[in-house]
Amino acid sequence: MARIAVIGAGMGGLAFAAAMRNSRHDVIVYEQANELTELGAGISLWANGTRLFAEMGIASTVLRDGSGLFS
Numbered sequence: 216m217a218r219i220a221v222i223g224a225g226m227g228g229l230a231f232a233a234a235m236r237n238s239r240h241d242v243i244v245y246e247q248a249n250e251l252t253e254l255g256a257g258i259s260l261w262a263n264g265t266r267l268f269a270e271m272g273i274a275s276t277v278l279r280d281g282s283g284l285f286s
Contacts, residue, residue, distance in 0.1 A: 216239055216240055216241060217235075217240045217241070218237050218241045218243075219228070219232075219240050219241065219242045219243070220242075220243050220245060221235075221242060221244045221245065222245050222286075223245070223246060224244050224245075224246035224248070224251055228244060228246075229244065230267075230271070232244050233271055233273070234267075234270075234271050237272060238270055240278070265277075
């Protein structure tokens with residue numbers, strides 16, 4: 216088990232932290248903002264990107280809460 220520090224709680228940082236935590240690593244996320252808020256921005260993901268959701272164990276949550284995903 217490794218101890219991992221992630222600098223930045225953006226999409227990439229949080230996805231990486233979640234994947235490493237699911238691999239049983241000790242992860243700490245550092246973020247300068249006092250709170251995390253929605254920006255209102257949209258993203259697009261190709262099939263290889265969405266397959267990672269299943270590996271990370273969050274596919275059902277993304278399908279439930281996402282808009283227009285996997286359609």
